[in-house]
Amino acid sequence: MSTYVIIGGGVIILAFVAWLIWFSYRAGKNNASVTTAQAATDSATAITEKAEAMAQAQADKPATEDGVLDRLDKGTA
Secondary structure, X not given: OHHHHHHHXXXXXXXXXXXXXXXXXXXXXXXXXXHHHHHHHHHHHHHHHHHHHHHHHHHHOOOOHHHHHHHHHHOOO
16 A cells, blocks of 8 residues: 555656646746847837937928038037
8 A cells, every 4th residue: 555655656746847847948938938029129119219210300400501501500410
C-alpha cells in the first residue's frame, strides 16, 4: 500500500513540475510579445510625431520671399 502512495506522490510532483515549466514558458512568451508590441508602439509614435512636425513646419512657412527675409531678420526661422 505504501508503494502506491509513494508512486502517487511522485506522479503528483511530476505533474506539478511539468505544469510549472509550461506556465513559465507561457509567461516568458507573453512577456516577449508585450515587449515587441511596446517597441512597435514607440516606433509608430516617433514616426507620427515627426510627420506632425513636418506638416506644422509646412503650414507655418512664409508664403513670400519678403516673409522669409523678415523671419530671418527676426531670428525666428
